[in-house]
Amino acid sequence: MPSEIIVNRTGRETRVALMENGQLAELHVDRGDKKSHVGNVYLGRVVRVLPGMQAAFVDIGLERAAFLYGGDIYPEFVESAGNDGIQDPEATVTEAAPRHNPRTGQPPIQDLIKEGQEVLVQVAKDPIGTKGARITTHITLPGRYMVFMPTVDHVGISRRIDRDRERRKLREFVEKHRPKGCGFIVRTVCEGQPMSALKQDITYLLNTWNRIQEGTKSFKAPKCIHSDHGLVLRVVRDGFNEDIERMVIDDRRIFDEVQQFMSEFMPRLKDRVQLYRGSDPIFDTFGIEPEITRSLGQKVWLKSGGYLIIDQTEALTAIDVNSGRFVGTSSLEDTTVQINLEAVQEIVFQLRLRNIGGIIVLDLIDMEKASNRDRVFKALEEELRNDRARTNVLKISELGLVEMTRKRTQDDLVRSISEPCHYCDGRGYTRSRQTAVYDILREIRREVNRNNNRNTIFVNANPVVADLLYGEELSSIEAFEKDLDKRIVVRAMGHYHIERHEVYSR
Structure with a gap:
């Protein structure tokens, strides 16, 4: 289907929209204070091992400690580990790294890592809500055509490449150029590409892995050793293919970065990247803002x-x-x-x-x-x-x-x-005015039992609740005054939350 990528930069915020058939299909947002950490490689320090959960918390320098599940600790930490690769040479894989289940007979996590130990990890999931990042020791380095897996001895071909001859050719080429004990996933975009482009991608990924390994010797934990590309280049690397008719960018610096990346990895598609020169906001021109509101x-x-x-x-x-x-x-x-x-x-x-x-x-x-x-x-x-x-x-x-x-x-x-509503604290509702009124009437009786020797009861409440007390519920107030032989004074407090009230006597 015909697709377009539209990029908007406003201040520190970058937004990338994927349009399919003229309709917004995906929207990615990156702000200076909330950058994604997925794909980054860190030298972390284990701060706590939890045998009961078969997991550990690792300090990687973020606000909250990251979570490392025992099943995500790979052979380099297990001396007795056997071949962790996939045995079927014709197995097909998706373009993401394969998700491994805990190996049969794997030692408990307390035998694999210790508190204070330094570990090389990669962020698999960003911190979400109150949860820290999810990390793994299985490093995967994505390139334009390949995904490099230094801890898995396996070559996988994207299942979307369905021609047997093409699959055999790609497998033979990768088997010839991969280091012993390491693996690659061949991505869909490899199909029909010259072998020189694939060799360049392999060399780039191997050099990146070598720099990461050198970093483990040069730095002390916690330290980010390798950062993945920013949002825009990740979208270009992972999503720019023959189906993308054009990519329109409204920021000169981002445009230049994309052009440089395209020149190195996708020179044939470089002309599809355009700099937006219109006076109206780019998302208005392409009708994206209403779709965001709708979402x-x-x-x-x-x-x-x-x-x-x-x-x-x-x-x-x-x-x-x-x-x-x-x-x-x-x-x-x-x-x-x-x-x-x-x-x-x-x-x-x-x-x-x-x-x-x-x-x-x-x-x-x-x-x-x-x-x-x-x-x-x-x-x-x-x-x-x-x-x-x-x-x-x-x-x-x-x-x-x-x-x-x-x-x-x-x-x-x-x-x-967006952020949770400050008034309802994200619940999506508040106690009704009527409920607040009857809470107050019950509190009046409690106050009388506590301080029966005082003549006047004061009620401080939100103006909406106060209006209801002196309106529809005025008869209830009068009945309370007669029954309790007390004077009740209701005062509207403009700064009170609708659920807040105070009842006291003098």
């Missing part, structure tokens, strides 16, 4: 008249499908299938746009026929093929629920460009 909404309308409700919580994301204004034309089952088919297309679009990861539960409209559930499930799988993030989807249950996971390496879009 923050909880309710997403479908073209048919149905809609989605997207609820993101700390534990998971729930997406509810509703028929809304759509009534269909034939049977209820057909109407339901039509809405669900449209919904799964929009759901995948929203997952990519909002960069939602972790556990996701889709609440589709119930379908009676198993064949219709299979049809909708296959449509969901087909849409997910365009998603570069790794996903795992379970079949639709009889209740119409789909449980799935999507790999998350950094904060989602909503967290990146």
